[in-house]
Amino acid sequence: MTATATAPATTPPAGPAAAPVTAQDSLRELGRLRSSVLPVVRRRRGPSEPSAWSVNLLRVGVVVAVLAGWELGVRAGWIDAFFWSQPSRIWDTAVVAFTQGGILADVRFTFTSTVLGFVIGVTGGVVLGLSFWWSRRYALVAEPLVIAFEAMPKLALAPIVVLVLGLGMGSKVAMATALVIVIQTLNTYAAVRSVDKDLTTLLYSLGASRWQVFRKVVVPSTLPWIASSLRVGIGLALTGAIVGEYIGSNAGLGRMIHYAGSTYDIALIWVGVFTLAILSMLLYVVVSGLERRLLKGLAHTR
Numbered sequence: 001m002t003a004t005a006t007a008p009a010t011t012p013p014a015g016p017a018a019a020p021v022t023a024q025d026s027l028r029e030l031g032r033l034r035s036s037v038l039p040v041v042r043r044r045r046g047p048s049e050p051s052a053w054s055v056n057l058l059r060v061g062v063v064v065a066v067l068a069g070w071e072l073g074v075r076a077g078w079i080d081a082f083f084w085s086q087p088s089r090i091w092d093t094a095v096v097a098f099t100q101g102g103i104l105a106d107v108r109f110t111f112t113s114t115v116l117g118f119v120i121g122v123t124g125g126v127v128l129g130l131s132f133w134w135s136r137r138y139a140l141v142a143e144p145l146v147i148a149f150e151a152m153p154k155l156a157l158a159p160i161v162v163l164v165l166g167l168g169m170g171s172k173v174a175m176a177t178a179l180v181i182v183i184q185t186l187n188t189y190a191a192v193r194s195v196d197k198d199l200t201t202l203l204y205s206l207g208a209s210r211w212q213v214f215r216k217v218v219v220p221s222t223l224p225w226i227a228s229s230l231r232v233g234i235g236l237a238l239t240g241a242i243v244g245e246y247i248g249s250n251a252g253l254g255r256m257i258h259y260a261g262s263t264y265d266i267a268l269i270w271v272g273v274f275t276l277a278i279l280s281m282l283l284y285v286v287v288s289g290l291e292r293r294l295l296k297g298l299a300h301t302r
Contacts, residue, residue, distance in 0.1 A: 085266040090274070093267040107275060109251040110241055113169050114283065117176020118237035125181045125233075126226055129188020133195075133218055134210075143189070150182040154240065158247040167250045176240035180233045184226075191225030192218060227294040234287045238280055253279070 067087045073079040074086040081089075097103040128146075132139035158175060165171035195218055203213050245254025253276050260268035 083266065085270055089267045090270045093265075094271045094274075097268065097271055103253075103256065103271070103275065106251055106253050106256050107279060109169065109172075109249075110238075110245065110253045110276075111279060111283075113172035113241040113244070113252070114176055114234070114238045116169075116173045117240055118180055118234050120173065121177040121180025121237060122184050122226075122230065122233055124177070125184020126188050128181070128185040129192060130214075130218065130222065132189045133192045133214065139189070146182055146185055150186070154178055155243055155247075158243050162244060162248040167248050172241045172244040172249065172252065175244035176237040179236040179240035183236060184229060184233060187225055187229040188222055191222035194225075195221045224295060227291050230287050230291045231284060234283050235280065238276075238283065242276070 070079065070084075071087045074081045074084070079086075128142075132142065154175065157178070161174050161178075162171045165174055200213050200217055203217065208216070241252070242254040245252035246258050249255040253272050257269055257272040257276075260266075260272060
């Protein structure tokens with residue numbers, strides 16, 4: 001009987017102890033990685049945003065090129081000046097209209113009726129759209145009527161509105177309000193339908209009242225939608241005011257354009273059109289700034 005001897009387990013000789021990693025080594029490694037990765041990131045960066053001055057310069061260049069081509073086309077006989085007039089004649093007519101005529105009063109009339117119609121239309125549309133949240137039956141009954149009124153051509157209603165409210169500013173404000181209030185109502189109602197139902201159910205289960213859910217959830221959820229539709233509303237308000245002035249008015253840019261068309265004063269028509277374009281751009285810029293401020297304020301409050 002032989003005994004087998006088991007050799008004792010041998011451990012590998014201990015090598016040199018690993019040096020501890022210091023903070024300086026970590027920073028050095030981070031710097032090496034940064035120097036190797038950043039050039040790749042910079043090479044893959046997308047196209048940069050064009051500067052504001054270059055965009056504005058291009059816009060002015062396009063306008064100047066169109067006007068210069070228009071003027072040269074009339075002088076060369078390629079464009080009929082009787083139907084299209086020419087920029088130099090339009091400029092002379094504009095100088096006379098702004099220095100001796102009453103175009104400033106017309107601009108003030110159109111501006112006032114547009115702003116009033118915009119404010120009333122937005123306020124009324126928001127109130128109507130939010131009211132649809134309170135009653136599903138009321139919303140189902142009222143929504144087709146609102147859509148039918150939106151589909152109705154407002155130009156057909158303009159003579160009735162002018163006859164009822166007269167040639168003053170009231171009929172122009174009514175037309176501007178009619179165009180804005182429907183769009184604002186539908187946008188607000190769409191925002192109401194997108195409110196998180198799980199959140200409202202949770203608040204109800206915690207004992208919140210209907211008014212508390214409306215104030216804490218529904219209104220804050222719809223505010224971004226309401227702010228985003230302001231730019232559309234100001235354009236519709238201006239359109240409604242001009243339509244009312246064109247049908248019948250004692251002042252306004254629409255009335256001036258209609259009068260110039262009836263007397264075949266093409267240069268004065270272009271003065272009214274260009275003045276209306278400048279007014280619409282100014283209103284659009286102001287409302288866009290207001291929209292950005294509202295959305296920025298809502299983002300900060302969340």
